Amino acid sequence: MSSSTPATPPEPATPEATQPESATPEPAAPEPARPGPRTSTAVDAFAEDYFERLLALAPEEATVLGRPGVETEYADYSPAGREEVAQLQRETLAQLAGMTPEDRIDAVTLHAMAERIGLDVALHESGRTELNNLASAPQTVRMVLELMPAQSEQDFVHIAGRLHNLPAALEGYWASLVNSAQAGQVPAQRQVHAVAEQCRSYALPEGALAGYALSGRQAQVSSATQEALAAGTHAAQQAYLRLAERLESELLPQAPAADAVGTEAYRLHSQFFTGTMLDLEETYRWGLEELARLVAAQEVVAHQISPGASVEEAKAILDADPARQLSGTAALQEWMQRLSDEALAALKDVHFDIPAPMDVLECMIAPTQDGGVYYTGPSDDFSRPGRMWWSVPEDDEHFTTWTETTTVYHEGVPGHHLQIATATLVKDRLNSWRRHGSFVSGFAEGWALYAEQLMAELGFLADPGDLMGMYDMQRMRAARVVFDIGVHCGFEAPPEWGGQTWTPEQGKEFLRAHLPISSAQLDFEFTRYLGWPGQAPSYKVGQRVFEELRAECEAAAREAGEPFDLRAFHTELLGLGMIGLDTLRFAMRP
Template sequence: MPRSPRGGSPARPSRPGAAPSSDPARTPTAVDAFAEDYHERLLALDPEEATVLGRPGAETQYADYSPAGREALARMQHDALEQLEELQPADATDEVTLHAMAERIGLDIALHETGRTELNNLASVPQSVRMVLELMPAETETDFGHLAGRLSNLPAALQGYWESLQDSARRGHVPARRQVNAVAQQCRSYAQHDGALSGYLLGARTAGVSAATQAAVAAGASAAQDAYRLLAQRLERELLPQAPEADAVGAEHYRLASRYFTGTELDLEETYRWGLQELARIVAAQETVAAAIRPGASIEEAKQILNADPARQLTGTQALQEWMQRLSDEALAALKDVHFDIPAPMDTLECMIAPTQDGGVYYTGPSDDFSRPGRMWWSVPPEDDSFTTWTETTTVYHEGVPGHHLQIATATLVKDRLNSWRRHGSFVSGFAEGWALYAEELMAELGFLTDPGDLMGMYDMQRMRAARVIFDIGVHCGFQAPEEWGAQVWTPEQGREFLRAHLPISAAQLDFEFTRYLGWPGQAPSYKVGQRVFAQIRAEHEQAAQAAGEQFDLRAFHTEILELGMIGLDTLRFAMQR
């Protein structure tokens, strides 16, 4: 799962070893100029995103998360949407840009108008203002000066966010108790003396920076820790008494959230039924793999055989990190200029153990100049110390190559033809996660999962994503569970047991994921929904090539897809029809 917005634009397929398109640089248009200006205005309001892109000048700042800051962003977006209607496209690339911007900006405004302030255990302000610190350089005196400044400004960011939570509550929108408790616990963990914020002073000492800068880092870290303690206290004492027990958001809000995460209007009932069918298909595939591992073995028996194999075991996070890096390097070398266009400098990917212990794996893209490479991060809960390679191989492909890294780095690289908003300012989970999930099955198709254990692991991850379609839509929209799960309206507790049966993860990871789905409605199904659309578009293009008597070029098709960036699924279909 990528951490931050990215985007791209359509262009022609590339030649081996070249930048992802062999076309000459495109002359910027009036639409490009508008998109560039809009992106700059976004960055001015979002200094953290500037850091993600490696842009200098705002290294110590945070966005204004108060109601006034949110309103300023909404006014800017309203104005942009009106100006957008007056623009005329000069070419097909402009047509896609206008389609994508209208769709994204319109949904941003619609979400703002709900009056809700998001609070969940993965993708809300308490996590994001800390995560951006991970992307900041930490080597020189200047670097640690920037870190000290941003740490000292973190309390104001959390204060503004708290004001927005209060404003949201006054409008009748209070996060569920489960989310309030989870985030309060996270805030306390960040504030511990050995928590995620404590390492910056040690880093400053190790780097040998001046005593004054060390003192500034220490003061900033202490202020940030105090701010997290205060937010935890406020959440528990002031927000929790107002928080509803019910986790479900209801079908009306779910439809809007689902549109935001997919870029398309889903038929929720049809998607729910398809999720049930897809889950059954994947379980049947796993049964076939289990028989290959040992004739007559059930899926669980086959997994026990795999887990008992010492060659598939890893102990400790260092072993996990080294294995991740080795597998990633091998995949990149094997795919480069054979199945995908992977020119330098996007042929570098770093695998990291995250400084947090929340659970989950995520990807952060390279800086705009690639001076900071793309990185895969594994946040390992403290109770998890042993790992099995067969369960995690497909995760490396999902987060790295040919998944998120190839997708995001491609869009970052093609700056000679694409405006900045198309490369960096658009993010749609259905495209980003749909591609990464498509990439998992693609690796089996390309012959990289011939080991039955690795293949079982891939199907485990596909099974998990199919189960999430059922759980997420079913619980939030109040749909009826299938007969084997009670044939009644889903409850969270019932859904948790359903997830336990289908998610091949540790108890700590299950706790995190269960809470995540309940607090981030519409996001979890976007993986499978996006994968479904990618597969449908590929099938359409294959059939068209066959009808024309031509050979379908899968590598060129993938390049064209990747150069679109992370646009909505409706815009994706629109773009591929151009």
């Protein structure tokens, strides 16, 4: 699993909540702007103003950017707070129609803002409050604490203050859950159970919240600050226990047993996560074809590892190789930091532009034990570097490098780190909303999958074991296209999987056959896909678009009799910020 900079996720949508046709205009695009600094325009000023007003309603995002002044605060997660954000977005959409682009960058900004904000409003108006095991308020209000500086006395005063304010954030969130339930919008039973269990785990004496008081003691802060940290930690822990109890005693009895959201709701979820309206049946068929292609590629690599070996036999050989084994999280952290540093040094100024200060990436073991790997971007001034986090389940103590090499490239360099850090760096070209206010999973995760495949192309996965691992991860993402669309939309399973409408249980066995992860990780991922419809396929869908765009640019260069400049292609793509896939095609067209 991977995800980009943590952020409060969009709210799920009902079939009636559809994006207005006017939300994605097609302004005439002037000639492309030359790379380098540019003069700020009226469109930039409009986008900056919107971003600042939005940021004022989201203090956690200010922390992500490293902005001072709101270190102890949380957003208002109540129905009133959510409506305040939506009203700002409605007003902004109405004003967009009167904006005129001065250059190509402006045209892309207007296209992207209309597409993103239009979907935000549509999702809000569905009336549902998101609850899942990865990207809903119970996770995000805790995760922001991980990004706060924790060295000085004042740092710990800020952490204590935010811990004290965490209960109010969860109270507002609970009010939104109740409000949604009264409107008939209740998360599935599986998600209620999962989040309640997470909340209790955060509140354990050794849970994810407990480390802040210990860190304060280690930093030798004053007794008053230590007391504030202890009191804040206790208050936050009690708030999570209260939320867990409410979820199980009040929300669970109302929760539906069915996990699938249905085709119409799924279509809007998918559009939000990809930035394009997918033909779901075609994408489902393509997912099956892509899965078969990747299995065949693994069979070829298996024969390279041991002539005549099956894929599973080849994996067993790799698992038994002492040279490919790591024991303990300290060894895992050291290995991924070394691999990341080597990749950055080799790619810098050859295949990518990687100027300072984005040439630093920290590899961390996460304070949680949920499973999975994720990336958090640098602060806006790079005083906090980009970080790759590994959340290791409690029972996982041994790791094999052949399975995880491609994950380091996905999360770090040339994956999420280059994409997000580049957008952070180009403040002389892009406004703040383009750099930080737009998040599209299909772009971020599509780029990261493209980056994995690119590393194989460039020879970094020449070792058959590492190549097998890359195909394993690509195979996993293809299987998720099939599972996610198939289960949520009620499509028919392939004959070898029953040939009838997919059920979650049937789908879990399908995932077990194609996802190279532990049982604990499988349980987490299975619940994640069912509770976050449309997100999992965005990885492969985005990769597909990046590869198509590159092929088109290569073909255009051949037709013009010019060499194709891969580094320039990457620089142009990453310099766009994070935009939807339709906007990406608009931005890259000649």
